[in-house]
Amino acid sequence: MVGSGVEVNATMSSNGSLAIGKSMERLRVANGESFDPMAVVTEPVPPVADSNGHDAEKGREIVLGKNVHTTCLEVTEPDADDESTGDKEAYMASVLARYRKTLVERTKYHLGYPYNLDFDYGALAQLQHFSINNLGDPFIESNYGVHSRQFEVGVLDWFARLWEIEKNDYWGYITNCGTEGNLHGILVGREVFPDGILYASKESHYSVFKAARMYRMECVKVATLVTGEIDCTDFKRKLLPNKDKPAIINVNIGTTVKGAVDDLDLVIQTLEECGYSHDRFYIHCDGALFGLMMPFVKKAPKVSFKKPIGSVSVSGHKFVGCPMPCGVQLTRLQHINALSSNVEYLASRDATIMGSRNGHAPIFLWYTLNRKGYKGFQKEVQKCLRNAHYLKDRLREAGISAMLNELSSTVVFERPRDEEFVRRWQLACEGNMAHVVVMPSVTVEKLDFFLNEIIQGRSIWYKDGNVHPPCLAADIGSNNCSCALHK
Amino acid sequence: MVGSGVEVNATMSSNGSLAIGKSMERLRVANGESFDPMAVVTEPVPPVADSNGHDAEKGREIVLGKNVHTTCLEVTEPDADDESTGDKEAYMASVLARYRKTLVERTKYHLGYPYNLDFDYGALAQLQHFSINNLGDPFIESNYGVHSRQFEVGVLDWFARLWEIEKNDYWGYITNCGTEGNLHGILVGREVFPDGILYASKESHYSVFKAARMYRMECVKVATLVTGEIDCTDFKRKLLPNKDKPAIINVNIGTTVKGAVDDLDLVIQTLEECGYSHDRFYIHCDGALFGLMMPFVKKAPKVSFKKPIGSVSVSGHKFVGCPMPCGVQLTRLQHINALSSNVEYLASRDATIMGSRNGHAPIFLWYTLNRKGYKGFQKEVQKCLRNAHYLKDRLREAGISAMLNELSSTVVFERPRDEEFVRRWQLACEGNMAHVVVMPSVTVEKLDFFLNEIIQGRSIWYKDGNVHPPCLAADIGSNNCSCALHK
Numbered sequence: 024m025v026g027s028g029v030e031v032n033a034t035m036s037s038n039g040s041l042a043i044g045k046s047m048e049r050l051r052v053a054n055g056e057s058f059d060p061m062a063v064v065t066e067p068v069p070p071v072a073d074s075n076g077h078d079a080e081k082g083r084e085i086v087l088g089k090n091v092h093t094t095c096l097e098v099t100e101p102d103a104d105d106e107s108t109g110d111k112e113a114y115m116a117s118v119l120a121r122y123r124k125t126l127v128e129r130t131k132y133h134l135g136y137p138y139n140l141d142f143d144y145g146a147l148a149q150l151q152h153f154s155i156n157n158l159g160d161p162f163i164e165s166n167y168g169v170h171s172r173q174f175e176v177g178v179l180d181w182f183a184r185l186w187e188i189e190k191n192d193y194w195g196y197i198t199n200c201g202t203e204g205n206l207h208g209i210l211v212g213r214e215v216f217p218d219g220i221l222y223a224s225k226e227s228h229y230s231v232f233k234a235a236r237m238y239r240m241e242c243v244k245v246a247t248l249v250t251g252e253i254d255c256t257d258f259k260r261k262l263l264p265n266k267d268k269p270a271i272i273n274v275n276i277g278t279t280v281k282g283a284v285d286d287l288d289l290v291i292q293t294l295e296e297c298g299y300s301h302d303r304f305y306i307h308c309d310g311a312l313f314g315l316m317m318p319f320v321k322k323a324p325k326v327s328f329k330k331p332i333g334s335v336s337v338s339g340h341k342f343v344g345c346p347m348p349c350g351v352q353l354t355r356l357q358h359i360n361a362l363s364s365n366v367e368y369l370a371s372r373d374a375t376i377m378g379s380r381n382g383h384a385p386i387f388l389w390y391t392l393n394r395k396g397y398k399g400f401q402k403e404v405q406k407c408l409r410n411a412h413y414l415k416d417r418l419r420e421a422g423i424s425a426m427l428n429e430l431s432s433t434v435v436f437e438r439p440r441d442e443e444f445v446r447r448w449q450l451a452c453e454g455n456m457a458h459v460v461v462m463p464s465v466t467v468e469k470l471d472f473f474l475n476e477i478i479q480g481r482s483i484w485y486k487d488g489n490v491h492p493p494c495l496a497a498d499i500g501s502n503n504c505s506c507a508l509h510k
Numbered sequence: 511m512v513g514s515g516v517e518v519n520a521t522m523s524s525n526g527s528l529a530i531g532k533s534m535e536r537l538r539v540a541n542g543e544s545f546d547p548m549a550v551v552t553e554p555v556p557p558v559a560d561s562n563g564h565d566a567e568k569g570r571e572i573v574l575g576k577n578v579h580t581t582c583l584e585v586t587e588p589d590a591d592d593e594s595t596g597d598k599e600a601y602m603a604s605v606l607a608r609y610r611k612t613l614v615e616r617t618k619y620h621l622g623y624p625y626n627l628d629f630d631y632g633a634l635a636q637l638q639h640f641s642i643n644n645l646g647d648p649f650i651e652s653n654y655g656v657h658s659r660q661f662e663v664g665v666l667d668w669f670a671r672l673w674e675i676e677k678n679d680y681w682g683y684i685t686n687c688g689t690e691g692n693l694h695g696i697l698v699g700r701e702v703f704p705d706g707i708l709y710a711s712k713e714s715h716y717s718v719f720k721a722a723r724m725y726r727m728e729c730v731k732v733a734t735l736v737t738g739e740i741d742c743t744d745f746k747r748k749l750l751p752n753k754d755k756p757a758i759i760n761v762n763i764g765t766t767v768k769g770a771v772d773d774l775d776l777v778i779q780t781l782e783e784c785g786y787s788h789d790r791f792y793i794h795c796d797g798a799l800f801g802l803m804m805p806f807v808k809k810a811p812k813v814s815f816k817k818p819i820g821s822v823s824v825s826g827h828k829f830v831g832c833p834m835p836c837g838v839q840l841t842r843l844q845h846i847n848a849l850s851s852n853v854e855y856l857a858s859r860d861a862t863i864m865g866s867r868n869g870h871a872p873i874f875l876w877y878t879l880n881r882k883g884y885k886g887f888q889k890e891v892q893k894c895l896r897n898a899h900y901l902k903d904r905l906r907e908a909g910i911s912a913m914l915n916e917l918s919s920t921v922v923f924e925r926p927r928d929e930e931f932v933r934r935w936q937l938a939c940e941g942n943m944a945h946v947v948v949m950p951s952v953t954v955e956k957l958d959f960f961l962n963e964i965i966q967g968r969s970i971w972y973k974d975g976n977v978h979p980p981c982l983a984a985d986i987g988s989n990n991c992s993c994a995l996h997k
Binding site: 063067091092095100111119129151158161162168172173199202203206210320346347373398401449 | 557578585586606616622625627630638648651656658661667668672693717725835864865866876882891892932940
């Protein structure tokens with residue numbers, strides 16, 4: 024009986040046409056229940072939804088940027104003879120080839136985001152055939168055997184050494200992005216202090232405020248200095264009336280827009296001055312970009328678990344460089360037991376934000392860390408800081424408002440007037456500011472190319488003297504502003 | 511001045527040794543501030559943390575499974591002469607080759623998790639050189655140009671058609687995994703009904719209860735039938751005393767352990783019977799695995815946005831198959847505006863859980879959907895259901911307790927007594943139950959191989975008659991139990 028069900032397989036037409044099944048007898052299986060595994064819907068291709076006369080683009084309000092729906096690559100049903108003609112394969116190959124060309128072009132002109140686009144993972148291409156998944160806890164093997172925990176833990180140990188915490192004292196995992204690190208760090212903080220108030224400077228990454236909303240936490244925004252650093256005078260002002268509640272603090276090791284590094288030591292000192300003992304606050308360090316750069320810079324405030332911090336996160340696709348976003352999240356082992364629960368199904372522990380976890384990312388990171396080592400990263404940090412200074416100085420020489428924080432490779436400058444120029448160089452903008460994040464993939468040649476274009480652009484945008492470059496004094500300080508008033 | 515800083519680069523020793531900088535003059539830059547980008551720490555390699563005499567494995571309590579720390583692949587600092595000797599490259603190549611061999615082996619013996627391991631993305635290997643990131647909203651292009659939104663929206667449209675919602679009425683995105691879909695769906699529900707109570711059957715995925723905890727939502731667990739489906743009698747009992755508050759319901763389109771499909775229509779009917787109008791409940795359908803299978807099965811309750819549901823999620827690495835975990839999340843556009851906020855920095859909108867988003871996953875999905883089409887998936891669904899029946903029947907014939915839900919390809923059976931056997935076949939277990947999820951990559955040959963091994967194993971485990979196979983009547987019903995009492 025059952026055999027017949029299986030044999031049917033062989034008689035199915037190979038193009039998947041669905042006349043089959045019609046004449047099939049219902050399969051009556053051993054335990055008496057009736058079930059026909061062949062009983063599929065007769066028309067698997069769903070109808071295109073009736074638009075009820077709606078205009079095709081009406082209804083979807085576009086808030087910002089460009090609407091992707093108009094340019095999307097539709098998935099189409101294969102024709103019955105596609106396998107013999109090869110039309111479909113040819114079509115897809117042509118789409119991919121065109122797309123690859125766009126990627127080359129877009130990568131070439133990219134300056135705005137802190138992504139190191141310079142990597143070669145050719146040796147790892149062989150692993151793309153496997154569904155690698157580190158579901159559950161990195162330190163506890165699950166029943167799913169196709170994982171890369173041995174690489175993941177190697178990478179975590181490397182960061183633990185960088186941030187000065189013993190192997191037996193930390194817990195961590197490789198996340199999908201910087202946001203996941205922040206979501207995790209703040210969640211750990213909340214679990215440690217369920218009634219804690221979240222403090223974060225207003226220039227913190229948007230994921231910090233998203234976390235507060237998701238987790239239903241009271242959140243207090245703290246003012247910033249013109250550099251973008253947290254203003255500890257204001258922090259004190261905000262702490263004092265809330266002294267009865269524990270504090271959970273997000274400290275930025277490089278803000279998103281200005282690359283400002285909050286002074287961790289001053290934050291701790293402020294907490295102490297306000298009467299917070301070390302068991303009444305939790306500090307999460309959002310080191311998205313600079314968490315990996317700061318340890319190599321001499322005068323940077325050290326991010327270290329020897330100080331009273333709870334967690335540190337850093338992105339893996341930024342300074343390290345990785346085809347897909349990823350990040351590293353480290354916290355103290357003592358905190359994680361409160362958060363986690365055992366999941367028998369996985370034979371692992373659920374202490375991460377996500378469940379299934381990308382097993383390729385740890386291998387990419389492991390590969391790069393092994394090749395470069397701490398010394399290699401230090402060299403790249405030097406190069407980035409040097410090139411960032413080069414860019415800032417050249418901009419200032421050309422009469423363009425620009426700022427570079429001392430510990431940063433993020434050059435903030437006057438937003439180019441032409442949106443096409445912004446798009447071409449993929450500049451992230453906020454108000455009158457744009458920025459370039461000088462990453463290892465950004466060479467002096469690329470910067471020169473960019474500088475020539477912006478100088479040339481400005482000579483056109485501002486040629487008739489009717490419009491003037493914007494004043495950036497409020498954004499980056501009058502000493503960095505080259506507007507008509509401040510230059 | 512600045513030029514000198516840049517030239518220094520060329521004089522740096524190529525092996526990254528850091529004697530440099532010592533004799534460097536501080537760079538005095540144009541605007542008068544002093545800064546030395548070369549001032550790095552003299553010893554970039556952090557010391558190995560002092561273990562203070564702790565035992566190396568003490569302190570890390572291992573809750574379940576195996577401790578990975580003992581087998582991890584340490585990241586080591588390159589030697590100064592590595593580039594000339596090639597030793598490091600050779601070491602890494604050997605690690606990767608060994609690892610690849612393990613993956614082949616582990617993939618071969620995999621049966622327990624619902625991952626389709628049968629895919630060929632060779633045509634996409636060329637894209638691994640790019641840092642593809644769909645940060646922000648799929649429908650609104652951000653300033654970062656190296657993205658794959660055109661593929662992502664194509665994939666979303668395909669699913670919108672499958673789940674019967676118009677292009678202009680839905681919003682969605684490609685997630686990192688099933689958990690992210692559940693986190694998103696439940697968050698949307700909570701934002702729509704801030705004081706809503708979350709209802710979920712106790713056999714729901716652990717991420718549903720994690721969401722409740724993260725989001726500080728009141729959560730009511732509902733009992734299940736022996737099949738694993740939600741017990742709507744109990745659901746009604748739980749709803750009635752809470753009628754003053756809106757309901758947010760997680761409906762399982764395939765539970766994790768038993769592959770049970772909650773009866774969506776009965777859930778809606780129960781809500782209506784309890785007096786809930788359609789504007790007082792929000793249904794999230796967790797279609798992790800079966801969300802893509804059910805539409806092709808004739809007698810399955812249809813998952814459709816024509817019914818009063820709020821969101822549907824499905825995993826991409828399960829039935830479709832993908833090297834890394836991913837998923838698809840769809841909701842009604844009207845709901846998303848409440849959740850989202852604009853992020854000027856991105857020139858996009860923040861309505862997703864994560865910020866940076868893997869841009870490769872959409873291309874993998876797009877590629878497979880295009881190649882297989884709705885018809886191809888239907889064929890695979892048929893094959894899986896047929897093979898699942900084959901497995902269940904063979905197990906029962908061999909006197910092994912086993913259950914297969916009608917709409918499912920998850921065969922639940924007696925947990926093998928030998929943990930080594932469980933690990934070898936990577937079976938997910940809970941209590942006395944183990945399961946095999948029959949995916950497109952699971953052939954009859956593989957099942958026969960497995961069946962022979964388990965039958966042989968049992969003849970050893972239970973040969974002396976001192977121990978007996980466990981009774982599974984409570985888990986899967988006495989009619990499916992083959993224990994001494996029920997056979």
